[in-house]
Amino acid sequence: MERKKLIEEADELMKDYCKDCFLYRQNKLELGKRGAHRFCISQCTVGYKLKEYGEKLSGAK
Template sequence: MKPSARKELFNRVESLMNQYCEGCFLHQQLKREGGRRRAHRFCISECTIGERLQEYGEKLK
């Protein structure tokens, strides 16, 4: 993968996280109710933004 393509993927990931993940109310609520692990698991397996981030991660391999 070209360095410019990698950089573009990193920029997309950062943009998504800044737009949707920073200050996410659902993540904060799940963290209070079930702990950090439960909130993180939700973000990875059920959140649509988390799924998109995983797709970008796969492309970076």
């Protein structure tokens, strides 16, 4: 049950903040897709939270 809740929270977070993210689009133009993704994972607060959800999901069975 916890796994389903984590997935729903991560999905909601992505819908609210990542769907039309200006920073991602701009970084994709300047740094490429890989650089934009790296920015999201390492510097964006939303990306950091999504990373935490992923770590919890990989540990939750």
